[in-house]
Amino acid sequence: MSALSSSFTFANGTTIDNRYMLAALTNLQSGADGVLSDDEYHWLTRRAQGGFGLTMTCATSVQHRGVGFPGQLGAHDDQHMQGLQRLAQGIKAQGSHAVVQLHHGGMRALGSYCDDTPMCPSDDEATGSKAMTVEEVEGFIEDCIAAAVRCQKAGFDGVQLHGAHGYLLAQFLSPELNRRDDAYGGSPEKRAKPLMDIIAGINQSCGRAFSLGVRLSPERFGQRTEEIRDLAADLLVDPRIDYLDMSLWDVFKDASDEAFSGASLLKVFADLPRKGVALGAAGKLYSARDCERAIEQGLDFVIIGRAAVVHADFPAQALSNPAFKMLDLPVSRDHLASQGLSPTFIDYMASWKGFVAA
Numbered sequence: 001m002s003a004l005s006s007s008f009t010f011a012n013g014t015t016i017d018n019r020y021m022l023a024a025l026t027n028l029q030s031g032a033d034g035v036l037s038d039d040e041y042h043w044l045t046r047r048a049q050g051g052f053g054l055t056m057t058c059a060t061s062v063q064h065r066g067v068g069f070p071g072q073l074g075a076h077d078d079q080h081m082q083g084l085q086r087l088a089q090g091i092k093a094q095g096s097h098a099v100v101q102l103h104h105g106g107m108r109a110l111g112s113y114c115d116d117t118p119m120c121p122s123d124d125e126a127t128g129s130k131a132m133t134v135e136e137v138e139g140f141i142e143d144c145i146a147a148a149v150r151c152q153k154a155g156f157d158g159v160q161l162h163g164a165h166g167y168l169l170a171q172f173l174s175p176e177l178n179r180r181d182d183a184y185g186g187s188p189e190k191r192a193k194p195l196m197d198i199i200a201g202i203n204q205s206c207g208r209a210f211s212l213g214v215r216l217s218p219e220r221f222g223q224r225t226e227e228i229r230d231l232a233a234d235l236l237v238d239p240r241i242d243y244l245d246m247s248l249w250d251v252f253k254d255a256s257d258e259a260f261s262g263a264s265l266l267k268v269f270a271d272l273p274r275k276g277v278a279l280g281a282a283g284k285l286y287s288a289r290d291c292e293r294a295i296e297q298g299l300d301f302v303i304i305g306r307a308a309v310v311h312a313d314f315p316a317q318a319l320s321n322p323a324f325k326m327l328d329l330p331v332s333r334d335h336l337a338s339q340g341l342s343p344t345f346i347d348y349m350a351s352w353k354g355f356v357a358a
Contacts, residue, residue, distance in 0.1 A: 002288075002292065002319060003292075003295050004018060004019045004020065004291055004292065004302070004318070004319060005018050005019075005319050006019065007053075008053070008278065008300060008301060010211055010242035010243060010278060011239065011241075011277060011278075012209055012210075012211055012242055013209070014097065014157065014158070014209075014211050014242070016054050016096075016097045016301075017095060018051070018052075018053040018315060018319070019053065019295065019300065019301040020051065020052050020053050020054075020301065020302060020304060020315035021053065021054040021245070021280055021301050021302065021303045022044075022047050022052045022055045022308055023282050023303045023304060023305035023308065024056045024057060024058055024101035024103075024160070024162070024215075025305055025308070025309065026069055026072075026348070027040060027043060027058055027071075027341075027344075027345045027348065028069055028070055028071035028344055028345065028348050029043060029071055029342050029344050029345050030071050030072065030073045030083075031071065032070065032071065033074070033079065034061055034072060034074020034075075034076070034079075035074065035079060035082075035083050036073060036080070036082075036083025036084065036086060036087055037071075039342035039344065039345070040058075040073060040087075041083075041086060041087055041090060043340050043341060043342070043345065044087060044090070044091060045087075045090040045091060045093075046312040046339070046340035047096075047308055047312055047340075048091045048092075048093075048094035048095075048096035048098075049094045049312070050308075050311070050312040050313030050314065050315060050316055051313055051314070051315030051319065052096050052304075052308070053096060053097060053301075053315070054097040054099060055091045055094075055096040055097070055098060055099070056099045056100070056101050056160060057073055057087070057099070057100045057101055058101065059072065059101050059103035059162050059167070060072070060073045060100050060101055060103055060147075061073070061075065061076050061103060062075060062102050062103065062140070062143045062144045062147040063076050063104055063140065063143050064076060064077070065109060065113055065114040065115075065118075065119065066103070066104030066105050066106065066114075066140075066168065067105065067109060067113040067114075068103065068105030068108050068109055068110060069110070070110065071344065072103075075100055075102065075147040075150055075151055076143060076146075076147055080150070081154055084154035084156070085154045085155055087154075088151075088154050088155035088157075089155060092155070092157070097157045097158070098156045098157045099156060099158045099159060099211065099213070100151045100156050100158075100159050100160070101160045101161075101162050102144055102147050102148065102151075102159050102160065102162060103167060104140060104162075104167060104168040104169070105118070105167055105168065106118060106119060106120050106121075106129070106167055106171045107119075107120040107127040107129035107166075107168075107171060108127070108166060108167060117129070117130055118130075119131075119132045119136060120168075120171055121172050121177060121178035121180055121184065122178055122180055122185070124177065134182060134184075137184050140168065140194065141194055141197050141198050142201075144161070144198045144201070144202075145198060145201035145202055145205050147159075148205065148206055148210070149205050152206045152210050157210070158210050158211025158212055158213065158242070159202065159210070159211075159213075160212075160213040160214065160215055160245065161195065161198060161199070161212075161213070161214050161215065162215050163195055163214055163215055163216050164216050164217035164247045165217055165247065166220070166221030166222070169194060169198075170217065170221055171221075171222075172184065172185075172193075172194050172195070173188075173191050173192060173195070173216075173223065173227070173228070173231070174191075174221065174222035175191070175224065175227070176222035177221075177222045178191050188227050188230065188231065192231055195214070199212065199238070199240050199241060200240065203240045208240075211243075212240065212241045212242055213242055213243040214235055214241055214243075214244055215244075215245040215246075216228055216231065216232060216235075216244065216245070216246055216247070217246070217247040217248075217249075218232075218246065218248070218255075218265065218268070218269070219255075219256050219257065219265075220249075224257070225255055225257035225259065225260055226257065226259055226260075229268055229272070232244060232246070232272060233272045233273070235277060236272050236273065236274045236275070236277045236279065237273060237274065237276075237277065238277060239275075239276060242277065242278065243277060243278040243279070243280060243300070243301070244269075244277060244278070244279050244280070245280050245303055246269050246279070246281040246282070247281070247282050247283065248265050248266060248282065248283040249283045249284070250283045250284045251266055251281050251282070251283040251284060251285055251290070251294050252264070252283075252284070252293070252294075253265055253283070255268055264297075266281060266294070266297055266299070267297070267298070269281070270297060270298025271298070278300040278301060279299055279300050279301075280300060280301040280302060280303050281294065281299055281302070281303060282302075282303035284306075285302050285303070285304055285307065286306070286307050286325055286326040287307075287324065287325035287326065288317075288318035288322050288323065288324045289322065289323075289325075291304075292322075306326070307326040309336070309349060310326050310327055310329075310331055310335075310336075310339065311326060311327070311339065312339045312340050314326070329355055330354055330355055330356050330357040331355070331356065332356075332357045333346050333356060333357070336349065336356065
């Protein structure tokens with residue numbers, strides 16, 4: 001029997017049915033106001049039905065001025081509550097652990113949502129972003145906690161904090177983008193303070209029965225692999241969280257940072273000591289065998305992105321057939337529609353080079 005088919009219990013006592021987690025996938029399917037659409041509901045509940053032990057929403061906004069994508073799901077206002085309740089019920093009805101990924105675009109926020117002045121840890125000429133005041137940083141932290149409380153009240157099992165891919169939390173972590181000299185900048189510990197304060201606040205406001213994860217990316221967007229490794233080392237023994245989600249772009253690639261030349265990027269993190277905190281990773285996991293290899297190399301669970309777009313039931317297929325692999329790209333629009341993608345989502349995937357057949 002595959003280890004991927006076995007259940008897993010997080011530090012807070014929550015058990016998921018298997019080791020497959022749906023990655024948070026941008027899909028542009030909800031309303032301009034962030035209210036859940038039928039299309040986004042059907043997309044996500046199809047994945048829960050398809051066998052994911054944990055089903056995660058797309059990156060979901062915690063502030064209006066932090067919206068990063070058109071049609072992005074929202075959790076920053078009570079107008080979002082009814083849709084969130086419906087979505088939580090739909091995912092959990094399939095026996096999947098229901099999680100909202102909390103997100104703020106920072107310097108990558110849409111101009112129309114932030115009066116054309118995105119906010120960022122420090123002024124950024126390239127994007128026209130302005131450095132946040134201390135009060136704005138504190139407000140962001142409070143709004144992340146409030147969004148988590150809203151998701152809990154809606155019936156979700158937990159949240160994940162998006163600290164990857166150059167969005168606001170990752171901007172704070174980056175020594176290139178965060179040049180502050182106050183409590184939120186300077187040393188790696190100070191640059192991580194917003195993340196740590198949000199973790200503490202969610203624990204206090206939601207309790208430990210509400211699962212909590214963190215997503216990090218160790219390369220690109222001004223990150224230093226060594227600093228992200230050290231932060232991951234702290235998080236993997238932190239009793240306040242349940243899992244760490246590493247976005248590696250390719251789970252089996254070597255590290256790009258010269259300090260880790262010749263080393264597997266996965267090994268950099270999988271070799272860190274863990275104390276109750278689970279480790280997962282995403283990046284080009286396209287087959288049952290890829291997923292098995294990732295578990296064999298030290299992960300507790302795998303995080304599926306593109307393969308989940310192509311196959312709504314990727315976990316069910318992979319668990320029943322060790323030779324199963326994602327269809328070769330590009331795939332047809334008709335195929336994606338059969339897998340629960342709306343025309344809007346298919347159009348978005350067509351913007352990814354080589355994903356959708358012309």
